[in-house]
Amino acid sequence: MARDAGLEELIKDEIAGRPGLSEKAMFGGWAFLLNGNLLCGAREGSMLVRLGKGNDGWALALSDVELMVMNGRAMHGWVRAGADAYGDDAVRKRLIDAATAFVETLPPK
Numbered sequence: 001m002a003r004d005a006g007l008e009e010l011i012k013d014e015i016a017g018r019p020g021l022s023e024k025a026m027f028g029g030w031a032f033l034l035n036g037n038l039l040c041g042a043r044e045g046s047m048l049v050r051l052g053k054g055n056d057g058w059a060l061a062l063s064d065v066e067l068m069v070m071n072g073r074a075m076h077g078w079v080r081a082g083a084d085a086y087g088d089d090a091v092r093k094r095l096i097d098a099a100t101a102f103v104e105t106l107p108p109k
Contacts, residue, residue: 003030007042007086014096015039020108036109039099047086049095052102053077059098062091 008030015021020035029043041048048068051059053076059065064084068075079095086092 002028002044004042004044007047010086010092011040011042011047011096014093015100018100034100034103035106037103037106039103040096045083047081047092047095049079049081049099050103051077051079051095051098052105055098055102059095065095 011032015032018034021039022033022036024031024033026038027041027043027048029041029048031041032039038050040050049059056067056077056079059079059081060067062081062085064082065079066082068078068080081091081095085095
């Protein structure tokens, strides 16, 4: 999978100005971290979002959002949003805001 510069810019616009943000290549895409904890990621065709276990039910009810599966293992608390979801400004903002609220509860790394 390749990086998605357009999605990366959309995410950067949403999270700009928050203290503790960093970015790096990860999982074949580009990752955004908050205080060293993975917040969300972008790669061609999908946005990875960390919502925390038990916090993902509302997101999974949205169109074009599914549970993240890695190597055949369901990753509860993580969702993958497709282009229809992350392309909707309101949905993308809601997902990123929810991820930020969860990740802010984690200890810094």
